Structure formats: C-alpha cells, structure tokens
Amino acid sequence: MxxxxxxxxxxxxxxxxxxxxxxxxxxxxxxxxxxxxxxxxxxxxxxxxxxxxxxxxxxxxxxxxxxxxxxxxxxxxxxxxxxxxxxxxxxxxxxxxxxxxxxxxxxxxxxxxxxxxxxxxxxxxxxxxxxxxxxxxxxxxxxxxxxxxxxxxxxxxxxxxxxxxxxxxxxxxRSLHATLDMVGHAVFTLRPNGALIDCNHLADLLLRRGDALSLRQRQLKALDPRDDEALQTAFRAAAARQGGQASAIFVHRDQGLPYVLSIAALRVGMERQIVVIATDPADRDMSLASRIRALYGLTKAEADVAEALCRGQGLEELSQERGVALNTVRTQIKNIYVKLDCSRQSELVARIGALPRLGIFDETE
Missing domain, CATH: 3.30.450.40 (GAF domain)
Structure with missing residues (x-):
C-alpha cells in the first residue's frame, strides 16, 4: 500500500x-x-x-x-x-x-x-x-x-x-565557503595525490588568470616546469608528514612578483588532505602572522600570539604587551596548540619555523 x-x-x-x-x-x-x-x-x-x-x-x-x-x-x-x-x-x-x-x-x-x-x-x-x-x-x-x-x-x-x-x-x-572567502588568500584543498577537492573564490580567480597555476585532470600544476617539480615534491612531502608541518615555495609568472604557496597536510576526520594557501605579494598581506592564520585557521589574535612565541616572548610579556589577562593568553595558546596539532611551545616554534621566511615579502623581516 x-x-x-x-x-x-x-x-x-x-x-x-x-x-x-x-x-x-x-x-x-x-x-x-x-x-x-x-x-x-x-x-x-x-x-x-x-x-x-x-x-x-x-x-x-x-x-x-x-x-x-x-x-x-x-x-x-x-x-x-x-x-x-x-x-x-x-x-x-x-x-x-x-x-x-x-x-x-x-x-x-x-x-x-x-x-x-x-x-x-x-x-x-x-x-x-x-x-x-x-x-x-x-x-x-x-x-x-x-x-x-x-x-x-x-x-x-x-x-x-x-x-x-x-x-x-x-x-x-555554505559557511565554509563564506569563511574561506573572507581569509584574503587563495585557498585550495587537495587530496594527498594533488587532486583538487575544493577551492575558494580567490583560488578560482587565480586559476582563471592562468599566469602561474592550472588544473590538468583535476591535478593542481605550476606552469613553469621547475616550479611544478618543486610543487609536486612539496605535495608528496606534506602528504607523508604525520603532523601539521608546513612548507612554502615560490611559483613564478611572466609578469610581477612570484606567488607564494604555503602548503600543509591536515587530517579531516579519517582523511588526510593538503591545504595550499596562494598569496600574491603585490596586493596581499605576506606577514608570517597572516600566512599561519590562513594556513591553520587561527584568529588574528592567535596568529599574533603564535608569532610572538616564535620570537621567544613569554606569557607575562605577552599579557602586558597585549593588555589582556594571563588566562586569556593561556587560552589562546591552548587553541593554537590544538589547531597546529602540537602540545608544547618547542613544537610550535619548530612547526612555524618550517615555514620559510619570505625575505623582502615578509613584513617581519
């Protein structure tokens, strides 16, 4: 019936x-x-x-x-x-x-x-x-x-x-796309073999521009053969890592400064994925804080604290400098550890230290 x-x-x-x-x-x-x-x-x-x-x-x-x-x-x-x-x-x-x-x-x-x-x-x-x-x-x-x-x-x-x-x-x-579009960087999520899962609006525009990166059979590739060799090597290295360590490479284009790609592997449920943050130094914030914020999903305050910890600042100094309570700084550090998949400051410093400084492009240099 x-x-x-x-x-x-x-x-x-x-x-x-x-x-x-x-x-x-x-x-x-x-x-x-x-x-x-x-x-x-x-x-x-x-x-x-x-x-x-x-x-x-x-x-x-x-x-x-x-x-x-x-x-x-x-x-x-x-x-x-x-x-x-x-x-x-x-x-x-x-x-x-x-x-x-x-x-x-x-x-x-x-x-x-x-x-x-x-x-x-x-x-x-x-x-x-x-x-x-x-x-x-x-x-x-x-x-x-x-x-x-x-x-x-x-x-x-x-x-x-x-x-x-x-x-x-x-x-x-819908919420994830809206959040990624607010990051201010082109964001790609890939499978461990480099196949595209998703990308935000800025990443889509970068691909449409066709001046440095392209998709071939759903694989993210660099147009310059030498850059592509470095990119694929970075993908393999990221997929092989057990933690959230990141690396960065330059991808050249015919005109203008090269794009900077920050690359890390993250675990999403039971699946491992590669996250690629592509930044144009001509019109984007290239500071270390900006890149680790985009790469690991940190808030602006958490990214600033993470960068300060890498410079060797202590909790009390951070508390006074930022005008917040010690407990607030401790909470921010706990959140940073969770997002970067580490448990102590030395691991945090090592993980962020694996991100190459970008010389003339890095505001902190």
Whole structure:
C-alpha cells in the first residue's frame, strides 16, 4: 500500500519529498496529507503538503488557529512519539466537533475534515510530524490502514534524519565557503595525490588568470616546469608528514612578483588532505602572522600570539604587551596548540619555523 522506495526517494530528491505527502495520502485513500520535520519540536525546516488547502488558508491557520489545534496538541504528548494514532482515540469526536478550530477554521472555509491518522516521529535528533485526513462524510481510518502507516514510521523517520544531515552538510558547505572567502588568500584543498577537492573564490580567480597555476585532470600544476617539480615534491612531502608541518615555495609568472604557496597536510576526520594557501605579494598581506592564520585557521589574535612565541616572548610579556589577562593568553595558546596539532611551545616554534621566511615579502623581516 505504502511503497518504501517512495519514502527513500524523498530522502535525497527535493521534488520527491515535495510529492510525498500526496503520495501517502493517495496510498491510504486520504483526502489530504502533511509531513514536516525540524531539529526541535517547535522548528519546521521542510514541509511536504498535499495542497488540499490553499496557501491563504494555511497562513490563516498559522496566524490564528495553530494554538487551538487539538489534534496537534494531543500528538505532542511524549508517550505518542514514534507511534501512529487514530486521533479520535486521543481527542473524542464530540470534543473536536465543539472546538474552535473545527467550527471557525474548518467549517469557516466550507470544509468538513473530521478524521485523522497522525504521529510524531523522532530519529537521530530530528523531530517529524505526519498527518493524513478524511472528511466527515468519508469512512474513518481502519486498523489495517493505521498499521500500514505504523509499519512505515521507521522509514519515514530515517528519511527525515537523512534530509536533516544533508541540510546540515549544505549549511556547513555554505559557511565554509563564506569563511574561506573572507581569509584574503587563495585557498585550495587537495587530496594527498594533488587532486583538487575544493577551492575558494580567490583560488578560482587565480586559476582563471592562468599566469602561474592550472588544473590538468583535476591535478593542481605550476606552469613553469621547475616550479611544478618543486610543487609536486612539496605535495608528496606534506602528504607523508604525520603532523601539521608546513612548507612554502615560490611559483613564478611572466609578469610581477612570484606567488607564494604555503602548503600543509591536515587530517579531516579519517582523511588526510593538503591545504595550499596562494598569496600574491603585490596586493596581499605576506606577514608570517597572516600566512599561519590562513594556513591553520587561527584568529588574528592567535596568529599574533603564535608569532610572538616564535620570537621567544613569554606569557607575562605577552599579557602586558597585549593588555589582556594571563588566562586569556593561556587560552589562546591552548587553541593554537590544538589547531597546529602540537602540545608544547618547542613544537610550535619548530612547526612555524618550517615555514620559510619570505625575505623582502615578509613584513617581519
């Protein structure tokens, strides 16, 4: 009666999710249906609705009658979670018939919706709702129809959870791109073999410029053969390292100063990736603090503290110079250790010391 494949198609297909409420309603012989999910019981991230009521009628419900929805209130009780109910078992027909929502909203628009199968579904931190409806002149939902929906509840819950995870992933991706675009450097993320995973807006512009770097079969390459040999050697060295050590090379172009590429390998979950920060010394901040900030994701304050530690400054001196409490400096140093995958100052100094100073391009020189 209810096809499992229709439910799982809706997990990754937005159009299929939009049709799912109507698909379920048709399978049950219901007049209308609604499905929605969110990350909290009060939140609605997505809704699939059969379209029986108009948008204006649903807007009126949201504005004036949601608090009077006896069916919805009854289904929110904790003991009803992950179970489908013939809602007349929770709200007797005479009670519903005398309610404001029935007399002023349902009957007020010339409708007679009177029977409902509904439930609240919770799965992997996602809360969903299902409702299927029939009119007063239609037959009430049978026990067999209730069991058919109940048998599908686990599948619907998993579908909600998958859509929630995909939604978070999309949001994370948008946030990550927005963050990388604010860095002020071209940023590439690569697989250990040098294949491109992603890049930010400035990196895309650098590739389009075509004056020093290019993509060949998704591999990041330098146009100058000698530079490319150094670049591929740096990739192999970064991929072979166990920590977050970084190196830097120059990549020449026909006109202007060479680009400076800072290269490090980082672990993302179980996967090892190479991060390449490409900077144009003609119009970008080439200071050591700027490069380690972009390469390791440090805040400006953390990058300044890391650079000061490499110069041999102590905690008290840093506290006085920066006008902050000692505990603030200690917290910043702890954050720096986490981001650079080290546990003591000597490791920090060695790691940053592996980044070659860039001579005339480095503001600290």
């Amino acid at each position: 209810i096809r499992t494949e229709d439910i799982y198609d809706a997990a990754i297909d937005d159009a299929a999710f939009g049709r799912l409420a109507l698909t379920l309603a048709d399978a049950l012989g219901a007049r209308s249906g609604v499905l929605h999910w969110g990350r909290t019981p009060q939140h609605i991230a997505e809704i699939s609705y059969s379209g029986y009521f108009s948008e204006a009628q649903m807007a009126l419900y949201d504005e004036e009658f949601q608090g009077d929805d006896l069916w919805g209130i009854a289904l929110e009780r904790a003991e009803t979670v992950n179970r489908v109910w013939n809602v007349e078992a929770l709200v007797p027909a005479p009670t519903y018939e005398a309610s404001r929502i029935y007399n002023e909203w349902i009957r007020g628009m010339g409708d007679d919706t009177f029977h409902c199968l509904g439930g609240v579904i919770q799965k992997d931190g996602t809360t969903g709702h299902i409702g299927l409806h029939r009119g007063r002149a239609q037959q009430p939902f049978s026990e067999a129809e209730l069991r058919a929906v109940q048998d599908s509840i686990d599948h619907i819950g998993r579908m909600f959870a998958i859509r929630s995870k995909l939604d978070r992933a999309r949001h994370y991706g």
